[in-house]
Amino acid sequence: MQRLPALAVRLAIALVAGLAADGCGSDGSGPTVIRLGHIGFPDSPFDHGARHFKELVETRFPGRVEIRIFGTGQLGEDKEMLEGLRLGTLEMHVPSSVMHSVAPEFGIFDLPFLIEDRAHFERIAAGEIGRGLEETLRRDHGLTLLAFWENGFRVITNNVRPVVTPSDLQGIRLRTPKDPERVRLFETLGASPASMSFGEVFSALRQGVVDGQENPLAQLTAARLHEVQSYLSLSNHVYTPAYPVVQTAWLEALPEDLQSGLRQAAIETGDWLRDFLTEEDTRLLADLEGQLAVNEVDLPAFAAAAAPVFEHYEERFGAEWIEAARELAH
Numbered sequence: 386m387q388r389l390p391a392l393a394v395r396l397a398i399a400l401v402a403g404l405a406a407d408g409c410g411s412d413g414s415g416p417t418v419i420r421l422g423h424i425g426f427p428d429s430p431f432d433h434g435a436r437h438f439k440e441l442v443e444t445r446f447p448g449r450v451e452i453r454i455f456g457t458g459q460l461g462e463d464k465e466m467l468e469g470l471r472l473g474t475l476e477m478h479v480p481s482s483v484m485h486s487v488a489p490e491f492g493i494f495d496l497p498f499l500i501e502d503r504a505h506f507e508r509i510a511a512g513e514i515g516r517g518l519e520e521t522l523r524r525d526h527g528l529t530l531l532a533f534w535e536n537g538f539r540v541i542t543n544n545v546r547p548v549v550t551p552s553d554l555q556g557i558r559l560r561t562p563k564d565p566e567r568v569r570l571f572e573t574l575g576a577s578p579a580s581m582s583f584g585e586v587f588s589a590l591r592q593g594v595v596d597g598q599e600n601p602l603a604q605l606t607a608a609r610l611h612e613v614q615s616y617l618s619l620s621n622h623v624y625t626p627a628y629p630v631v632q633t634a635w636l637e638a639l640p641e642d643l644q645s646g647l648r649q650a651a652i653e654t655g656d657w658l659r660d661f662l663t664e665e666d667t668r669l670l671a672d673l674e675g676q677l678a679v680n681e682v683d684l685p686a687f688a689a690a691a692a693p694v695f696e697h698y699e700e701r702f703g704a705e706w707i708e709a710a711r712e713l714a715h
Contacts, residue, residue: 425456535662551690560586
């Protein structure tokens with residue numbers, strides 16, 4: 386018997402899990418079922434955002450909407466779930482860095498040290514950059530970005546040495562997402578990046594396949610990566626948003642009040658999540674200081690070493706958005 390591809394198996398699982406959605410919602414025969422997939426572990430930023438969004442929507446539309454959350458990559462990797470949106474076997478997905486694979490312009494959020502803080506990001510999302518990314522997804526890819534959520538400010542952990550300057554990354558095998566911009570960044574900084582799926586990172590670190598990784602505090606603790614790492618360097622080198630996306634055709638087939646309600650709940654969830662994770666970063670860092678050797682980094686040295694990454698982005702898309710983002714800084 387011929388084996389089904391992994392994507393087909395996972396999408397079949399999603400379809401079975403969501404059979405109650407068939408024929409329901411718009412014709413009044415039952416609740417609109419929204420299957421929401423993400424790769425985050427419990428208590429990750431993705432998990433917190435999904436659960437808050439579910440609470441808001443189901444409270445405001447009792448009996449009319451049911452949100453079923455599939456976390457920890459139950460429905461596959463990000464690219465598989467994005468394909469599920471296109472095929473109509475998944476209603477909502479919350480990717481992060483992988484969004485560049487849909488629209489390379491999202492690589493602006495891989496540029497190091499561009500975003501100063503969460504307030505700066507909110508101004509960027511509300512301005513021409515945010516509007517431009519939303520329009521690109523809708524016009525070119527048939528996807529609607531409901532709001533901007535958060536993955537967080539990324540830090541570096543490893544088992545070799547404290548990372549204070551870029552030279553300290555020399556020879557360190559560092560896991561990165563399957564993101565060419567992030568790979569290019571760490572190649573530029575002198576590390577030996579190795580791309581792999583997030584679900585594989587704990588095992589790879591424990592077995593010594595890689596020496597380190599880079600993720601926000603909430604992601605690395607939710608995945609227990611700190612249990613197999615020795616050093617934590619507070620680089621905050623990249624701020625990664627998360628993107629609650631749906632198929633535009635699916636969204637526009639819903640009653641108008643549900644369309645606007647989902648958008649509003651997503652916007653409020655993004656605001657809530659950034660406030661929540663601001664507090665979480667403080668709490669998690671205090672916990673990690675008792676488990677890992679924590680150090681600050683030489684930010685000017687890192688920023689100078691990473692300059693060529695900006696040049697690459699400018700060659701592809703121009704400098705307009707970069708300049709717009711910098712103008713919105715403090």
